[in-house]
Amino acid sequence: MIEPLLSALRERPAFASLAAADLQPLPATGTSHGHVVLPGSLLARLAYAHEGDPTAAARLAAQAEAFRHLASAGRTPRLHDVIAPRPGLPGGALIVDRIDGRVPRVPAELAAMADTLVRLHALPLPSASSPIPRQADPFLATLALTEHNAARFLDQAVPDPIARAEIVDELGLLRAMDLGRRQQPLTVALADTHPGNFIVDRSGIAWFVDLEKVHVGSPAIDLAHATLATSTLWHPDVDAVLSAADVRGFYTLYLEKVGPWQAAALEPWLMPMRRLTWLRTTLFMARWRVQTLAPRDPTDLLQWSDAGLMPAMKAHIDATIDRCLRPDTIRSIRAEWMT
Missing domain, CATH: 3.90.1200.10 (Aminoglycoside phosphotransferase (APH), C-terminal lobe)
Structure with missing residues (x-):
């Protein structure tokens, strides 16, 4: 998914000069998304989907709106851009803030x-x-x-x-x-x-x-x-x-x-x-x-x-x-x- 993501990002002025080395995939621990670190404290959330999934675009749109709607609470990452589903990125991607931290220590947190x-x-x-x-x-x-x-x-x-x-x-x-x-x-x-x-x-x-x-x-x-x-x-x-x-x-x-x-x-x-x-x-x-x-x-x-x-x-x-x-x-x- 890295090459299709890089291609999509380069279509945007803010990422026009991006190189493959600027993209840092994170360990794949999620069942629904892959994550790639981008310059500028940003993160690409790559939604998993099978090629041709007719529901992928609607799911991505709903998730993007969720990021927008919840932003005012100051407890979720800000949404910066939406990459619609395309060949090689069948689920599309969201560009959001990267939160620097770790999972909670429970029960302490x-x-x-x-x-x-x-x-x-x-x-x-x-x-x-x-x-x-x-x-x-x-x-x-x-x-x-x-x-x-x-x-x-x-x-x-x-x-x-x-x-x-x-x-x-x-x-x-x-x-x-x-x-x-x-x-x-x-x-x-x-x-x-x-x-x-x-x-x-x-x-x-x-x-x-x-x-x-x-x-x-x-x-x-x-x-x-x-x-x-x-x-x-x-x-x-x-x-x-x-x-x-x-x-x-x-x-x-x-x-x-x-x-x-x-x-x-x-x-x-x-x-x-x-x-x-x-x-x-x-x-x-x-x-x-x-x-x-x-x-x-x-x-x-x-x-x-x-x-x-x-x-x-x-x-x-x-x-x-x-x-x-x-x-x-x-x-x-x-x-x-x-x-």
Whole structure:
């Protein structure tokens, strides 16, 4: 992707004299993007897509608008340019600020993550005409996605009957809650808030850097995804399991910062959406396992691939998925709400 990126950048006056040596690819640790360091403290986010993917341009436009919309909070990189999908760059690319820092140390820097979530969730909602997706009912939308992935991938990804039964049981319990069509607070939501998607700078600010899945939805999902074991184990430089006290402290701090009115409206949804987020992530792992192990299907432009990952990251993800799909791990996570 370097040559197509360089060619696209040279079309812009600011990068007309750029040389190949000026582009520094970062280790491939993301499942959806590659990253290339550019001069001037900039970063190219190369969106992964298969050649000919008809949805790539719309996804890139939504992500670009997310960067624009969230910029005023001062907790996400600024967007500088958009490179539309083209041959060799089928997903296109965004040129954004490069944030100098590292992933959060958890639990020590959970407070910084909570502060960032408070600021981003407080932003005004995008207009109805915005390309940023909107969930009218986050519970039903997330449950439907989870059930879809369960139907397609659960049996293949989770051969252990005990683990599979635990997941099916949790799906049934959530379905029986019948929480659809009940009003819950809607905010700008980030969706993919595992700690590896934050970068802590020298001043201690936790920047949220992966805006691919920003939408209007439930802030409770963001809180859950920041602290569940299925999330905190995902990035090799985080690779931790939080204690119950750590999780309570994170939620308490967030609720204190958003104020009593927002906290009261959100609290009834915290546990249902936490349970649903665990299922959503677990079935994401199931889909990842099945689709990355399967031969490339040229008719499926949305098939996931791990071909771009560096070997060490691929091995870490495989081991994490193995761990998260084990019966003992599933039971330890569910014990939070089943006891």
